[in-house]
Amino acid sequence: xxxxxxxxxxxxxxxKLDFAGVVKATQEALNxxxxxxxxxxxxxxxxxxxxxxxxxxxxxxxxxxxVAAEVMKEGMKVIQPHLKEESVKKLGKVVLAxxxxxxxxxxxxxxxxxxxAQGFEVIDLGINVPPAxxxxxxxxxxxxxxxxxxxxxxxxxKMGEAIESLKQTSLRQKVKxxxxxxxxxxxxxxxxxxxxxxxxxxxxxxxxVQWATA
Amino acid sequence: MAEMxxxxxxxxxxxxxxxxxxPFFHYWRHSQIGYAERECRNRGMAFVWERPSFTTEIHDxxxxxxxxxxxxxxxxxxxxxxxxxxxxxxxxxxxxxxxxHGLRGWKDVLPWEVERLIKGPEDYAVVKYIVxxxxxxxDYFPIEQAKDWVGDDGIVIDFHPxxxxxxxxxxxxxxxxxxxxxxxxxxxxxVEELYRALSKSREAMYEIAAKSPAxxxxxxxNIDGVLVNPRLFEKYFMPEYEKMxxxxxxxxxxxxxxxxxxxxxxxxxxARTPIDIVEALHPPPTGDLPISEALSLWKDKVIWVGMPxxxxxxxxxETKKFTLNLLRDIIPGERVCxxxxxxxxxxxxxxxxxxxxxxxxxxxxxxxKIDKIEKxxx
Numbered sequence: 183x184x185x186x187x188x189x190x191x192x193x194x195x196x197x198k199l200d201f202a203g204v205v206k207a208t209q210e211a212l213n214x215x216x217x218x219x220x221x222x223x224x225x226x227x228x229x230x231x232x233x234x235x236x237x238x239x240x241x242x243x244x245x246x247x248x249v250a251a252e253v254m255k256e257g258m259k260v261i262q263p264h265l266k267e268e269s270v271k272k273l274g275k276v277v278l279a280x281x282x283x284x285x286x287x288x289x290x291x292x293x294x295x296x297x298x299a300q301g302f303e304v305i306d307l308g309i310n311v312p313p314a315x316x317x318x319x320x321x322x323x324x325x326x327x328x329x330x331x332x333x334x335x336x337x338x339x340k341m342g343e344a345i346e347s348l349k350q351t352s353l354r355q356k357v358k359x360x361x362x363x364x365x366x367x368x369x370x371x372x373x374x375x376x377x378x379x380x381x382x383x384x385x386x387x388x389x390x391v392q393w394a395t396a
Numbered sequence: 397m398a399e400m401x402x403x404x405x406x407x408x409x410x411x412x413x414x415x416x417x418x419p420f421f422h423y424w425r426h427s428q429i430g431y432a433e434r435e436c437r438n439r440g441m442a443f444v445w446e447r448p449s450f451t452t453e454i455h456d457x458x459x460x461x462x463x464x465x466x467x468x469x470x471x472x473x474x475x476x477x478x479x480x481x482x483x484x485x486x487x488x489x490x491x492x493x494x495x496x497h498g499l500r501g502w503k504d505v506l507p508w509e510v511e512r513l514i515k516g517p518e519d520y521a522v523v524k525y526i527v528x529x530x531x532x533x534x535d536y537f538p539i540e541q542a543k544d545w546v547g548d549d550g551i552v553i554d555f556h557p558x559x560x561x562x563x564x565x566x567x568x569x570x571x572x573x574x575x576x577x578x579x580x581x582x583x584x585x586x587v588e589e590l591y592r593a594l595s596k597s598r599e600a601m602y603e604i605a606a607k608s609p610a611x612x613x614x615x616x617x618n619i620d621g622v623l624v625n626p627r628l629f630e631k632y633f634m635p636e637y638e639k640m641x642x643x644x645x646x647x648x649x650x651x652x653x654x655x656x657x658x659x660x661x662x663x664x665x666x667a668r669t670p671i672d673i674v675e676a677l678h679p680p681p682t683g684d685l686p687i688s689e690a691l692s693l694w695k696d697k698v699i700w701v702g703m704p705x706x707x708x709x710x711x712x713x714e715t716k717k718f719t720l721n722l723l724r725d726i727i728p729g730e731r732v733c734x735x736x737x738x739x740x741x742x743x744x745x746x747x748x749x750x751x752x753x754x755x756x757x758x759x760x761x762x763x764x765k766i767d768k769i770e771k772x773x774x
Contacts, residue, residue: 199581240661243625248574249581285508288574288623309572335682335705336740364620364657367681367706382622 188214189225192257196229197236199249204257218264226254230299234384247383248288251295273301273394275325279311281340286333289362292383293329300391302327313344320353327390330376332363341366342374349375358393362386401548402442407611409733410650410673410698418723418757420734420750421550422742432744439755441736443550447538449608450601455529471510478529481522486511512570514579520586523568527593532600539609553652554610556601559617559640560594561632566618595636602640606647613649614675615640620657629662634669641670656702656738660684667693676702676738679722687732688725698731702738703750712749719753720770728760 188211195203211221233250236242242250276297280287287309294304305323307315320328328348330341341361348354361371362380371379380386397416400408408415421442427433437443458477463470464486471486487507495505514523542552558566564587569576580587605613615637624633637653644651652673659666659677663685666674674697679687682704690699707718726732736742736750756769 201582243627244622245574245577245580245625245628248577252574252578252581285572288571291573334739335709338706338709364622365682365704365706369681370706370709373710 183214185214185216188216189221192221192225193229193232196226196250196253196257197232199246199253201253201256204253205260208257208260212261212264218261219266221261222258222265226257227299227301230254230296234296234387237382237384244288244292244383247292247296251292251299254295254299272303273391274327275303275305275323276327276329276390277305277307277316277319277323277325278329278331279307279316279319280309280331281316281337281344282310282312283340284332284334284337284363285309286363287331289333289364289383290329290331293331293362293380293386296383296387297390300387302390302394313340313347316344317347317351317353320348320357321351325357326394327358327360329360329362329386329390331361332366335365338363338365338370339374341376345375358390360386360389402440402550403546403548405440406442406444406551406733409731410612410700412696412698412731414730415759417759418729418732418734418754418761420736420754420757422736422747423738424550426737426739426741428741428744428747430744432747436736436747436751437549439751441751441754443546444735445542445546445550445552446555446614447542447552447610448556449534449536449539449554449610450532450604451535453531453533454526455531457526457529466511469510472507473511476513476522476526478522478525480525481518483513483515483519483522483526484511485509485513509567509570512572512575513568514564517579517583517586520583520590524590524593527590527597530597532597532604534604534607536608543609551612552610553612553614554605554608555614556605556616559615559633559636560591560598561628561636562617562624563594564591565623571623591632595639598636599639599643602643606643606649608649611650612652612673613640613644615651615653615671617653617655618657619653619655619659619662621659621661622657624662626661626665629665634665637669637671641672645670652700654738656683658684663690663693666697671697673698673700675700676735678702678704678738679725680704681706686725687722691726691731698733700733700735701726702735703742705737705739708737708742708746712745715746715749716753716773719750720766723753723757723761723766723769724763727762727766729757730759 191207195207278290278294280290294306297304307319332338359376360378361376368379378389400416405415405419409419421444424443424445461474464473466486471488473484473486475482475484488510489507492505539552565576569579641651650672652675653671654675656676656678677699
């Protein structure tokens with residue numbers, strides 16, 4: 183079988199949300215001697231891109247994005263032991279957090295998975311993250327992008343607090359801030375001084391890629 | 397038209413009858429008590445109280461609770477032990493937990509579930525056992541008492557837990573890390589079996605609600621088309637609403653469902669449901685469906701509009717502008733009630749601003765009337 187066919191099988195398993203299929207296809211690609219990095223960049227990544235396109239066309243919904251990311255993780259488990267760090271391109275670092283008081287993380291996690299698929303290094307601080315912890319993570323990891331998420335209107339102001347704290351440091355000019363979540367609007371994002379308000383995970387990740395490749 | 401009481405106004409609009417003014421109300425659980433609330437009530441603001449019509453008893457299941465440390469956090473672990481195995485939830489509790497929320501902000505009296513009841517496939521059978529051994533019993537006193545207290549100043553509604561599939565999505569499996577979607581993809585038979593068991597068990601609860609003294613039954617879902625996508629809504633939610641509505645309507649009750657998310661992608665499906673009241677529908681910017689479009693699509697339904705929290709965040713000027721635009725969007729104002737907030741507490745200033753617009757919203761609304769309201773506010 184040609185190399186392209188193995189990679190196509192990996193890609194299709196992701197698009198079809200096939201847990202068993204991705205493990206089988208990934209293992210077969212490795213057994214055929216295909217470079218593990220290539221399996222990621224030409225199997226997993228285009229698979230996730232198609233899933234994202236289907237989401238934008240409303241053929242897939244958030245549930246399929248979540249499951250596709252999980253299917254990719256299943257394939258990554260097979261490939262991780264064989265993967266050399268330098269074989270996958272890195273677009274830069276992104277620090278992600280669901281802000282203090284908020285436990286909702288579906289959107290943030292989808293963003294994280296899609297960013298990883300695009301080649302970003304993701305530092306996920308988790309849920310209920312106070313502004314001070316966000317700032318110390320930015321200081322420690324020096325990301326190009328900070329992404330903050332909130333679902334609840336009562337927790338949204340924490341995004342503004344984090345941006346205000348960033349301004350107190352020299353870091354604000356060095357990091358792009360993207361915010362998202364069901365209740366977050368462009369007007370609110372502008373008011374708190376964020377650089378961008380993502381309408382959804384796919385669109386937000388596109389913006390991050392645009393920033394990283396500009 | 398003779399002036400209606402707040403109760404008459406809310407019920408008339410909710411029953412698709414002509415009201416004298418646009419009904420607006422605050423949920424008792426969100427409402428501050430004080431000068432702003434008094435002033436707003438003097439301006440015509442009603443109260444809506446949510447109270448339950450039933451109690452539950454779980455048979456043949458031992459429930460124990462202990463304080464422990466899990467993942468570096470102090471949690472309260474509640475374990476349900478059944479003859480076929482056990483499951484547990486871990487709750488993180490703020491210092492105010494256990495106190496009546498009227499004595500504190502309600503935010504710090506609610507526990508956070510940090511470990512859900514269903515963690516893996518092995519837990520489904522145990523939870524199904526619990527469901528099948530849960531008995532619903534009528535208890536109408538809370539509603540009767542609230543009706544007596546509130547009188548003509550508002551209405552009391554029977555508040556229900558999430559519908560069966562949303563119990564799995566939000567409460568038992570949980571949406572954190574997309575867990576429900578992953579379970580639904582990996583273990584569809586287990587998810588569906590538990591869904592069917594809960595749907596069957598809930599029939600007793602619907603019967604009790606239908607015979608309760610409440611006029612409106614609020615099916616306590618939390619519908620957002622991003623999480624509850626059209627495929628899930630059609631397969632698991634619509635049949636349940638049909639089942640609920642059938643028994644509610646037999647007893648003259650109105651069925652409301654909480655839909656405060658983005659429902660544009662569900663709008664045609666919602667039109668096909670027998671729901672009477674789409675409760676908490678948020679217009680843009682929080683929601684993605686203008687109220688005028690919803691009214692036009694759902695001609696047999698009433699909308700209880702939820703005022704979007706992000707608008708309140710922008711201050712009283714934006715709140716006034718938004719409220720006036722909302723009135724223009726819903727002309728002539730039939731089949732609509734306005735909830736001051738369905739999410740959390742509104743500031744006194746915003747509460748006063750919204751009520752200053754709505755107190756003069758006589759029906760039917762016209763552009764002229766709204767212009768006059770705007771001018772009167774300066």
